[in-house]
Ligand SMILES: O=C([O-])CC(=O)C(=O)O
């Protein structure tokens with residue numbers, strides 16, 4: 001398991017996306033961005049489903065002690081932009097636990113402190129109003145969504161400067177081997193271009209325009 005994550009981490013997220021296009025698997029999370037540049041976050045999903053608070057006065061972060069080290073916490077707050085499900089105090093706690101990062105289909109607050117702590121967070125944005133009393137966590141480790149992307153517990157989350165992708169665990173090896181072959185092809189094109197071969201010719205030689213196409 002560690003090995004496959006390490007292999008993915010060597011690749012650019014773009015070639016992973018191309019490999020998933022080739023296999024017809026949707027995992028690119030449109031509209032989700034890193035809070036800061038420079039993160040290369042990878043880990044397996046620990047999911048939390050949030051709904052608006054009703055009779056049960058909600059809070060944020062009560063599941064934290066159950067998250068295994070190395071996980072990426074995935075918070076599905078149904079895309080809400082008007083209240084948080086994450087902030088600096090939770091970040092301080094998970095940093096000590098060795099959690100790999102957090103993905104929020106929604107927003108977080110205490111952004112400067114979270115960035116200072118160098119903890120990878122990917123979200124729809126930021127806003128200061130708390131989710132306490134506004135949301136309730138209804139389930140952990142159930143399938144959730146990040147927009148139109150399904151995330152199952154244990155799926156691989158990979159996030160970089162280019163955004164976030166969800167790699168279904170059961171397809172992890174198949175996607176990896178195609179992504180590695182695309183990366184090798186791109187490297188061959190890069191070497192041609194560095195030698196002075198025109199880009200058009202180098203791309204044609206290695207069939208660049210079809211690397212991501214369904215075969
Ligand atoms: O209420 C929240 O969003 C959580 C929060 O500020 C923190 O963990 O510091």
Ligand SMILES: [Mg+2]
Pocket residue numbers: 087088089110
């Ligand atoms: Mg706070």
